Amino acid sequence: MDYTFYLLVFFALVILISSFVTVKQGTIAVITIFGKYRRLLRPGLSLKIPLVENIHSRISIQNRSVELSFQAVTQDQANVYFKAMLLYSVLNHDEETIKNVAFKFVDQTNLMQALIRTIEGSIRAYVATQRQANVLAQRNEIVDHVKHQIDQVLESWGYHLQDLQLNDITFDEEIMRSMSRVVASNNLKAAAENEGQALLITKTKGAEADGNAIKIAAAAEREAAQLRGQGIALFRAEVAHGMTKAAQEMEQANLDISVILFTMWTESIKHFAENSDGNVVFLDGSTEGMNKTMKEMMAMQIQKNRKDQAGE
Template sequence: MGILLIPVLIFGFIVLFSSFFVVKQQTSAVVERFGKFLSFRNSGLQMKIPIVDRIAGRINLRIQQLDVIVETKTKDDVFVRLKISVQFQVIKEKVYDAFYKLENPHDQITSYVFDVVRAEVPKMKLDDVFERKDDIAIAVKAELNEAMINYGYDIIKTLVTDIDPDLQVKEAMNRINAAEREKIAAEYEAEAERIKIVAKARAEAESKRLQGQGIADQRREIARGLEESVDVLNNVGINSQEASALIVVTQHYDTLQSIGEETNSNLILLPNSPQAGSDMLNNMIASFTASNQIGEEMKRQNAAKGITRKKKPGTEE
């Protein structure tokens, strides 16, 4: 009798222990009786009838994320891979649908993501895919919400977390970007060089203007000095021609003196003989005299021509 009591006690302990089970937080347990749905049990210590009732499964009520990688082609025939992150959650009021209507919700969500992305991206160029990735995410969310709400799933958010074009396309985009930056740099360098050239030209023009003004002022003062020198010489009985010749000879000797003061000068002044000064003076006086004689003769000839033209035809003096 005692030997039979031990197995009975053990069996009773097992049955009693199997009558209780624990459901974790943010989880719902599905209880079936003889294979038929009985109830859902929420978090905490729960009880069931051993052998008759069984836990068919557990549903996670927390927000979950599914990452789907889709490869498709853009409008400009560029193959690109998009990573779509879908955040979803089981609706507490529709745990029955979420458990019994879908065997694998991840595969179902993945199928809808593929369908939407491959319908939207081929309408866009590659640059538009980067710029309008939020539009793609919104389209995926709208399609998933409409489809998955019937299965007890709520789509919280969809995100396009990565856009990865073909390797050759990325290299070409990098080259284009580099060329564009080099073009902009060249334009800035050319503009800077143009500004420097303009500034230099303006500085040179101002320098030449000031230099020309200085030379003009210098020549004006020289002419004024020569005029005063001629006036002084005229006052002592020297005529203008002799005075001009004397001034030139004086400047000649002043130039020779200046050259002599320069120790490293390679300048040679011709003629440079000792009698060069007197020869220059005599030549200039002779030139002035000959010039005056020629001028007087031309005046007499012009006067004679004028008298002849005034005579009337057929008259005699």
């Protein structure tokens, strides 16, 4: 009788203890009754009917990752080798979503096999439409294509593709060598073009500098010529003014104007002698020559005076 009592107490304790279920954070427990779905248990301490309700599975709602390594063939028959990292999670915490996750596949192995093969097939289908030269530059396009293609399929399974990272894209060794040669030749071409552009810019700048120097020199020469012309004109005007004043004073003194011309004649000869720097200047120093020169100068003076009077 004592053994029966203790046995009943033991079974009662076992049943009581088995009525409590602890669900870890980040996990949802799926409860079934005789193999049929019954309800969900959220994280924390919960109760279940002993011997009737059974924990079918514990579904992790945390992010999960898996590494992929596979091969694809491009449109121009080049082998491409991919190494990728897949990040996925349960779509949401809704009851229907958790039921899909729990009952769509026999186990996690079958789920992973279907998930990996679906993603690999989507990438292979996209790569088959592209040429080898374009694949390296289309990482983002490949990821967008995969997400667009398999999002609905994964949602029907209760999962969502968080991210797909193509960590490494390689080709056969011969193709990699040829690509390296193409890159090297393009770099050499770009360097030659840059050197040509630099030389062209240098020569252009040099030509512009020479042109600007010529323009500046021409402008300076033009300004100097203008200044020289203005100086000569001013000198002539002052000479004419001085001669006119001297002639007027000599007329008032009843002196002959030819004296001025004679003075100019002698001053000119003196100037030629002092500033000739060894050059030979032939002048007619005879009385007839001096008279002829003086008459010409007087005629020029008279003509100028008439012009001045006519202008007044």
